[in-house]
Amino acid sequence: MRSCATLMSKRRIWPGAVSSRAMLRIEDLHVYYGKAHVLRGISLHVSPGELVAVIGPNGAGKTTLFRTISGLKESHNGTISFQNTPLAKDPAKIVRVGVIHCPEGRHLFSDMTVRENLEMGAFRWDHRDLSGDLERVYTLFPVLKEREHQIARTLSGGEQQMLAIGRALMSRPELLLLDEPTLGLAPIVRKAIADALKQINGHGVTILLAEQNVAFALANAQRVYLLETGQIVKVGTPEELRTDERVQKVYLGRV
Ligand SMILES: Nc1ncnc2c1ncn2[C@@H]1O[C@H](COP(=O)(O)OP(=O)(O)OP(=O)(O)O)[C@@H](O)[C@H]1O
Ligand SMILES: [Mg+2]
Numbered sequence: 158m159r160s161c162a163t164l165m166s167k168r169r170i171w172p173g174a175v176s177s178r179a180m181l182r183i184e185d186l187h188v189y190y191g192k193a194h195v196l197r198g199i200s201l202h203v204s205p206g207e208l209v210a211v212i213g214p215n216g217a218g219k220t221t222l223f224r225t226i227s228g229l230k231e232s233h234n235g236t237i238s239f240q241n242t243p244l245a246k247d248p249a250k251i252v253r254v255g256v257i258h259c260p261e262g263r264h265l266f267s268d269m270t271v272r273e274n275l276e277m278g279a280f281r282w283d284h285r286d287l288s289g290d291l292e293r294v295y296t297l298f299p300v301l302k303e304r305e306h307q308i309a310r311t312l313s314g315g316e317q318q319m320l321a322i323g324r325a326l327m328s329r330p331e332l333l334l335l336d337e338p339t340l341g342l343a344p345i346v347r348k349a350i351a352d353a354l355k356q357i358n359g360h361g362v363t364i365l366l367a368e369q370n371v372a373f374a375l376a377n378a379q380r381v382y383l384l385e386t387g388q389i390v391k392v393g394t395p396e397e398l399r400t401d402e403r404v405q406k407v408y409l410g411r412v
Pocket of ligand 1 (some may be wrong): 215
């Protein structure tokens with residue numbers, strides 16, 4: 158019989174990912190840009206191991222929500238806790254507890270190579286041997302290995318998105334915040350991203366995904382929040398949202 162330790166070591170392919178306490182809980186979150194009240198009392202939670210999507214149209218507040226969780230948008234009212242502890246309003250501390258933000262628009266180090274971008278992702282681990290982490294990313298996205306020495310800005314859009322996800326994984330996330338990973342990508346690349354998300358999540362990384370592409374979110378998430386003008390207006394399983402008349406009309410283009 159295989160020992161529990163053996164099973165755990167097999168499962169912990171993305172180190173740091175498995176934790177019985179890992180959990181994000183947001184309660185009554187309000188965020189403003191000047192006088193504009195952009196997030197209006199959001200409450201949501203993500204359980205350990207879940208892949209949860211936040212869907213909603215342009216300007217609904219998805220990116221603002223993610224930037225607030227990761228400490229980039231400083232001021233807010235309401236509570237955000239991670240593993241039952243209030244999250245510090247400090248991006249560096251938030252990264253250190255394992256909440257890693259893969260931002261909309263990728264924000265790569267465009268003049269650095271693929272390899273250098275990946276190494277930058279591991280900055281929270283001082284003097285660490287990165288070979289195992291690099292290998293895991295290259296196994297997930299073999300094209301990044303082929304292009305290891307290519308300058309990031311010369312990659313295709315799909316390759317850049319894979320690099321952005323790979324760089325986030327180098328930080329060994331417990332919770333991965335993934336903002337619009339399929340934006341502007343062709344169906345075949347969306348499929349590669351979907352496959353990668355399944356693998357990452359299958360290895361125990363909890364994922365919160367923001368998507369305008371409702372069909373992609375419903376196909377890949379386990380639970381979905383619908384955000385409209387800064388408020389959660391619906392939450393449920395993909396099936397519950399898929400069969401909702403309004404979601405069908407407004408977001409899936411069915412009449
Ligand atoms: N830095 C900023 N200063 C002022 N207003 C902002 C700022 N960033 C976002 N907003 C406003 O906040 C609202 C929510 O924007 P946000 O980018 O969070 O939406 P989103 O759901 O991510 O949209 P998209 O799907 O287009 O990415 C919008 O009305 C936007 O104009
Ligand atoms: Mg956005």
